[in-house]
Amino acid sequence: MKQFDDLLGLDALGQKQLLDNKELTPLELTDFYINQIEKYNPILNAVVLEMFESGREQAKKMQATNGKVAGLPFLIKDLNAIKGARHTSGSVMLQDVIAPENDEIVNRFEQAGLIFLGKTNTPEFGFLPTTEPELFGPTRNPWDLERSPGGSSGGSAAAVAAGLIPFAHANDGGGSIRIPASACGLFGFKPSRGRLPYSPYVNHFSINHAVTRSVRDSAALLDILNGVGKHTIYPSFKTYTNFLENVTKKTNKLKIAVRYQPNSHVSFDNDTRKNMEETVELMKDLGHEVVDKMPTFDLDSLAHHFINIWLGSGSTIIKHSGLMIGQEVNRDNVEKLTYEILEFGKNLSALEYEESRVYIQSEAQKILEFLEEIDVWMTPTLNQLPKKIGENKETKQTAYQQMLNNMLDYNPLMPIANATGQPAMSVPTYWTEDGLPVGTHFFARLGEDDLLLQLAAQIEERQPWFHHYKRIRKSLL
Numbered sequence: 001m002k003q004f005d006d007l008l009g010l011d012a013l014g015q016k017q018l019l020d021n022k023e024l025t026p027l028e029l030t031d032f033y034i035n036q037i038e039k040y041n042p043i044l045n046a047v048v049l050e051m052f053e054s055g056r057e058q059a060k061k062m063q064a065t066n067g068k069v070a071g072l073p074f075l076i077k078d079l080n081a082i083k084g085a086r087h088t089s090g091s092v093m094l095q096d097v098i099a100p101e102n103d104e105i106v107n108r109f110e111q112a113g114l115i116f117l118g119k120t121n122t123p124e125f126g127f128l129p130t131t132e133p134e135l136f137g138p139t140r141n142p143w144d145l146e147r148s149p150g151g152s153s154g155g156s157a158a159a160v161a162a163g164l165i166p167f168a169h170a171n172d173g174g175g176s177i178r179i180p181a182s183a184c185g186l187f188g189f190k191p192s193r194g195r196l197p198y199s200p201y202v203n204h205f206s207i208n209h210a211v212t213r214s215v216r217d218s219a220a221l222l223d224i225l226n227g228v229g230k231h232t233i234y235p236s237f238k239t240y241t242n243f244l245e246n247v248t249k250k251t252n253k254l255k256i257a258v259r260y261q262p263n264s265h266v267s268f269d270n271d272t273r274k275n276m277e278e279t280v281e282l283m284k285d286l287g288h289e290v291v292d293k294m295p296t297f298d299l300d301s302l303a304h305h306f307i308n309i310w311l312g313s314g315s316t317i318i319k320h321s322g323l324m325i326g327q328e329v330n331r332d333n334v335e336k337l338t339y340e341i342l343e344f345g346k347n348l349s350a351l352e353y354e355e356s357r358v359y360i361q362s363e364a365q366k367i368l369e370f371l372e373e374i375d376v377w378m379t380p381t382l383n384q385l386p387k388k389i390g391e392n393k394e395t396k397q398t399a400y401q402q403m404l405n406n407m408l409d410y411n412p413l414m415p416i417a418n419a420t421g422q423p424a425m426s427v428p429t430y431w432t433e434d435g436l437p438v439g440t441h442f443f444a445r446l447g448e449d450d451l452l453l454q455l456a457a458q459i460e461e462r463q464p465w466f467h468h469y470k471r472i473r474k475s476l477l
Helices: 004-008 012-020 026-044 052-061 104-111 154-161 178-184 215-225 270-285 299-325 336-347 350-370 399-408 415-420 449-462 466-476
Strands: 047-050 073-077 115-120 168-172 187-190 207-212 255-257 289-291 376-380 424-431 437-444
Touching (some): 026 466, 073 104, 154 207, 168 187, 178 187, 178 207, 207 215, 215 449, 270 289, 270 376, 270 449, 299 415, 336 399, 376 449, 415 437
Parallel strands (some): 073 115, 255 289, 255 376
Antiparallel strands (some): 187 424, 376 437
């Protein structure tokens, strides 16, 4: 068995090389990560369902590791179904549900030879940018155990950052890959709409992918997910693009817009602003042109209509979940916020929903038009450091007010990419004096996922972040 420094000093593809060279077997690697989960998950509460025995059995049967990620352990976020496994979506109401089938994303991970070791914590139905469901309790940020790892993919992000797993599944309907990526010092990539299979819910805002410790790990996972499948209602992008092969290619000189203050009352803390100042200089050092521009939009109106769609479609998810198990949703079987979202949806008129949908589409077109003038728009990921545990739960606000506040005063810009469908990413670029990570966010043109990955690889090469992860274990021991 490889020692701790040998394995956790490597990204997922580095560990994959050990498998391919027969220096390590899939079972040895699986047992290593089972041990990591058993040792550190009681501290972090990132993994809420263990699948150790089935993982071991799969690893024992794996004679060859052909494929980009075959033989590597993996975790699935508890919003997606694994056949035969408990599928709660973080809800007390669904705590006894056993999934009859994999969903399509899980199928693709499984077919690629990833070894599932469990499922990760998520806020109930993925509605919040923190991960503290009443069913399982809060996941803790490995950089600061008093803080949240973000959400809704907070369990996955905490597990990856702390070395409980090489990489993990995540999904993103309003920043849920990129929020925890920033909060946990990871690379978080949201692919273009039309790149992967998508859900009919939330106006097609949501998309699946992963959180990783390196850019190339993310590219490899995007390769195995790439392609929307049959009978889709959007035209799909070409599926033969090899993101991993192309990730190290140098981009041309990019024009990068860096203005990010959408209005006077959205504030950004000092560490966030300092990160942006330093990352602007980094972009210049990399040879790119930096311009003081941003798209024109009214953030308050955009947020209002975005949240109308989120809550309107979210109420449908809640209703359908109750119908699936033959239960009426009530105040006793879902959290307060979830019940209020259901009631909000019942009272949102078709006219109001359609006005919001049309507004969002119109604004999305304006923002996409802005990307014709520049190559990349760079902003902060969050406007402040990760929230403290409980901070986002102790509120007397209505569901609408709480969700609106989360957008305007935590992740004010990320949901734009969900509305437009364009690819976006959070890259770890800064650590505070107290050792907390801060991410920088980048938008690119619809379909130019490869360009963003190449830019991220340039940042990673010039300003590596991997060495920071060793500090986590010292704080957890």
